[in-house]
Amino acid sequence: MIETLARYIPDHAVKAVFELIVSNQVHLKIVNERQTRHGDYRKGLSGKHEITVNANLNKYKFLITLIHEISHLVAFEKFGRNIKPHGSEWKYSFQRLMIPYIRPEIFPNQLLPLLARHFKNPSASSDTDATLALALKQFDQQNDKNYVFELPYGSVFRITNGKIFKKIAVRTKRFECLEISSGKLYLFNPNAEVELLP
Secondary structure (H helix, E strand, C coil): CHHHHHHHCCHHHHHHHHHHHHHCCEEEEEECCCCCCCEEEEECCCCCEEEEEECCCCHHHHHHHHHHHHHHHHHHHHHCCCCCCCCHHHHHHHHHHHHHHCCCCCCCCCCHHHHHHHCCCCCCCHHHCHHHHHHHHCCCCCCCCEEHHHCCCCCEEECCCCCEEEEEEEECCEEEEEECCCCCEEEECCCCEEEECC
16 A cells, blocks of 8 residues: 555655555545546445545645545544535644645645645635646646636637637636637636647
8 A cells, every 4th residue: 555655645745644544444546537526535335434536646636635535534523424525624624634744845845835825725626726726737747738828818729528618808817718619608717728729
């Protein structure tokens, strides 16, 4: 298990994360990429704590995702099952579990201030923090996608489900884009990955 973890998370985090997994009796599964989520926690019918994390994540995003999911387990165990999945109890648990990892032996220096800011009030997904998400994406193995914020207005692009859009305008923090086939307007986060079309 330690050897497997070492392939997916920063070296200086392996021992502590392994101890966290063992002490919480987590059954960890590393799975193929899912478009809709980076990880998942559930308590199985047998009572086992099952956590899945996508194998394609870079080591920093993998660590954050794994601690995120363990935080669900810890919050449910401490505060009961009737709490909101990403409510104050989960945030408290996530902060408490994640803060010991926010140090230069584990994360690159350029990520540390972004992580410190994010974990003052963590959100349900690190992807909703556009600045942190973009900083984390620079460590992805391959990235031949464009981000919506990079595209000139009027650009046409495709998203993973095949739908085609045209970038129209900016609304505060998100971009208004027109779906070509339906004429409907949608809002995209600036860090949405898209395929630019000619």
